Amino acid sequence: MSTSSFSALTTLRVGGTPRDVVTCTSAGELADTVAGLDAAGSSLLIVGGGSNLLVADGPLELTAVVAANEGIALIDATTIRAGAGAVWDDVVSFAVEHGLAGIEALSGIPGSAGATPVQNVGAYGAEVADVLTRVRLWNRETGVDEWVPADSLDLAYRYSNLKFTSRAVVLEIELQLAARELSAPLRHLGGERLPLAQARENILATRRAKGMVLDAADHDTWSAGSFFTNPVVPPEAADRVADLVGEEGMPRYPQPDGRVKLSAAWLIERAGFPRGYPGEGAPARLSTKHTLALTNRGGARAADIVELAREVRGGVAKKFGVTLEPEPVWVGVEI
Incomplete structure (x- = not known):
């Protein structure tokens, strides 16, 4: 210890x-x-x-x-098993090197493999739920070490029934991928499919431009990634936001249940919080590259991050009547 x-x-x-x-x-x-x-x-x-x-x-x-159980291995020709402590981007790299498609769009996402099913990590049109087959859990309630199917986790947008609970600990995960040369359709490229290695490099470059690939020398990456989830609202609430802004082309993504997903970054900017807010000298600021990341400029404390999160969330709620929900797990602090 x-x-x-x-x-x-x-x-x-x-x-x-x-x-x-x-x-x-x-x-x-x-x-x-x-x-x-x-x-x-x-x-x-x-x-x-x-x-x-x-x-x-x-x-x-x-x-x-x-x-810190970091093992990554092929179980069969298309199935990868990864320890909970494996670096997630190492899992993606392993898949691409073995010609396996399905998670290349999730390149560069920080964190461990064990965290990916907890919040159903996703980006650029792909989610872990698309390829996750089963998860090995230590069930803290029953004291059982067990493999459970992915469909028992209630996976949804940035959600599983493991999130915000302490019922179980992820020990390992298994992913069913596809042996093919081309990537899954990449949403940010209009559904284009690229050779796997090229797709991975494209995603990494896109994320780096937003400060979303960890770099100790870049304070824009001293963050928890996207700090707020994209809100999913009734259509009338989305219409109200569009009317308030009076701007053509508001991002809106219809959902299967009839609701509409909005862009949290777009809302934050239109509520008066530009990139880099509140400016030079502040210990905690919005990223200078991407408004959805709250960043530590080198000397911030947790209280500084909390204060900025409250200000941004309150500003969006006041202007649009939409309450943003934080994506990170808060320990010992509340918004």
């Missing part, structure tokens, strides 16, 4: 000091550690890549359990 600050364990680089940090290098060790802490009645937080966490400042009465 060792102690370390959450500022060293998360991509936002903020957060206080846990009681202990336990690093687990195998699925069995991860399950056993969680089981032992649960039996002792100790609070804990599972940490993978730390890309989806906003943790409070100061000392924290919990143990950080770091998933």
Whole structure:
């Protein structure tokens, strides 16, 4: 065991000091550690890549359990198994190198493989739900180490029934991919399909331009990625927003249930929060490349991120009557 600050364990680089940090290098060790802490009645937080966490400042009465089981392997010709602690982009790279399509559009997304089913990670027209077949869980309620089918997780837009709960810990995942030369249709290219390696490089370049690929030298990447989910609203609410702005071409994406998905970044900008807000010298700012990322400019604390999140969320709600929902998990803080 060792102690370390959450500022060293998360991509936002903020957060206080846990009681202990336990690093687990195998699925069995991860399950056993969680089981032992649960039996002792100790609070804990599972940490993978730390890309989806906003943790409070100061000392924290919990143990950080770091998933570091990083194995990636082919189970058969088209099935990949990855440990919860595997770097997600390494999983994507592995797939592309083996000529397997289905997750190339998810290149460059920070974090670990174990986190991807929890919030059903997605980008550019693809989601983990498209290829996830099953997940190995340590069920904290029953004490059972079990593989469960993906369809038992209620996967939806940035959601699973694992999210915001503590019922189970992801130990491993399995993905069913396709052996083909061309990518899945890429939404940002109008549905065009590219050779896999080319598609991956295109996605990485697109994400880098938005500050969405981790780079220690670039404070625009000291973030939790997209901080708010795109709101899904009734059609009349979308019409009201369009009328308020009076602008042609408002992004709106019809959903199967009749509702409409709006662009959180578009709403934030139209509510008066430009890139880089509130400006030079602020410890926490919107990314200078992409308004949907809240960033640490090098000296921010969790409280600074929280304050900015509240201001942006309140401004969008006041102008449009739409409440943005944060994507990261908040630990010890509330919006």
